[in-house]
Each structure stands twice: as C-alpha cells, then as structure tokens.
Amino acid sequence: MKLNEPKIVVFIAAVAIGILISLNINLSSTGGDRTILNTKEYQDASNLKNQVLSDVIRVKNNYFENEKKLDGYKNVENDKDKIVNEINQEINLNKEVLGYTSVKGPGLKMTLVDGTGEKFNNSITEQSNEYIRSRIIHDIDMIATVNELKNAGAEAISLNGQRIISNTDIYCSWAFLSVNGVKTPAPFYITAIGNKEVMKKYLLSSESYLKRLINRGINVNIYEEDEVVIPAYIGEMENKNLNYQ
Secondary structure, eight states, X not given: OOOOHHHHHHHHHHHHHHHHHHTTOOSXXXXXXXXXOOHHHHHHHHHHHHHHHHHHHHHHHHHHHHHHXXXXXXXXXXXXXXXXXXXXXXXXXXXXXXXXXXXXXXEEEEEEEOOOOGGGTTOOOHHHHHHHHHTSOOHHHHHHHXXXXXXXXXXXXXXXXXXXXXXXXXXXXXXXXXXXXXXXXXXXXXEEESOHHHHHHHHTSTTSHHHHHHHTTOEEEEEEEEEEEEOOOOSOOOOSSOOOO
16 A cells, blocks of 8 residues: 555654654744753753654655555566565565564673672671662663663664563563563673664763663673674564554
8 A cells, every 4th residue: 555655744744843842942932941951851852852863764764665665566566476575575574673583793792790799798787788789780770771772773682692572571580580581690691783883882971871880880891793693582472452453
C-alpha cells in the first residue's frame, strides 16, 4: 500500500513542535521570562531532544525507503523470483535488527565490577552499610547503562552473552542479575556495536549515569574495538497485549 506523504510530513512537523514545547523555547519573541534548567534537567532535555530528532530522521528514512521499495516492486512485478529474493533479504535484515541473528562490527567492550568496602575495615555501622551498598551494581544501574548506550547510538548490545532486545528484562535476583530470564553473576561484560568514539565520549561525559557509577566506586573499564561479535537472542519474543492492524 502506498504511503501517504502528507500524513508523514504532518507527523514530522508535529514532533518537531513537540520538541520545541518540551524545551520551553519561546517561538514568538526573544525576550520575556525563560525557564532556567539545572544541569541534570538540561542533560535530560538534551537527551530527549536528540532521541526525538533521531526518531524523526528514522521516520523520514523509512518513508523514502518504502517509496523506493514500492517503485522497485512496480518495475519487477512480473519477476516473482526477484521479488521473493528482495523480501527474503528484508526478512533477514529485520532479524538482525530484532536480534535473532548474530552480528559484528566496530564498538565497545565494557567491564563493570562491584567496588569494595575496605574504607571501613571491620567497623560495621549504618554509614558503612550504606557505603557498601553504593558500591554494588544493582539492576537499575545496569538498565541505566544499557539505556545510555542506546542513546549514544548503539545498534546492538549484549550483557554477559545475553542479547539485549526490545523486551529484555533486567532485575536483581539475589547475588545475580537476571537477563532474559538467565541468572548471570558479576563481573558484568557489556558489548555494544556502534560508533566507538561517540559512545565512549557519551558514556564518560560528566553528567552520564556511568560517571556516577564510577564516582560511587564501581570499577569500570571501557575498551574500543575495531570488531566485536554480539550473539543472537535465544528465546521467543512473546507479545501478550500487542495486536496488529
């Protein structure tokens, strides 16, 4: 079915206006009161803006790509073998994006290890307990780190050999982190495919969540690699409430 170009344009325009509103930008004048954001609010707003802009670009690219496909199908409508071959290529590409095939490319390898509580030696106090808890990697820490990698442009991510997909669950399970239902112990090894320089710079920026982990005493190592391999997701992608139209 041919895509409706006016609807796409209206959608993109609406999203762009939403960005401006969310950032409290006054379109009508340069004067007047302005909302002053603190450092964290500015960082969050900047991340949101970048994410929405990326979504807009992706929608535009998808539109033009679909237009190109439609034109291609029209040109070879009598060549069924060629059409089937193109469809199979698209299926394989979708499998890569969804995580059902192993992929490789440039990226980062990261190691995250709990810190130690040597500061208080054998003195057990409420302060020392809080200090020790702060130097342990929790599920929320791993979720935030994975999300930061996505915001930094990671195209594929794995955690201790488990492929991260759209509905991957990460939660604490006693001394382990459960990832895709698999209990995995520390240390935690993260692999990400993407622009290695951009991702590393983003992760080590002063306002990043990973920087907070480092300041808490979590041991973090990041290595830039020309080629990393990320395994395929093993399991069923179950959608309980998703309906297709």
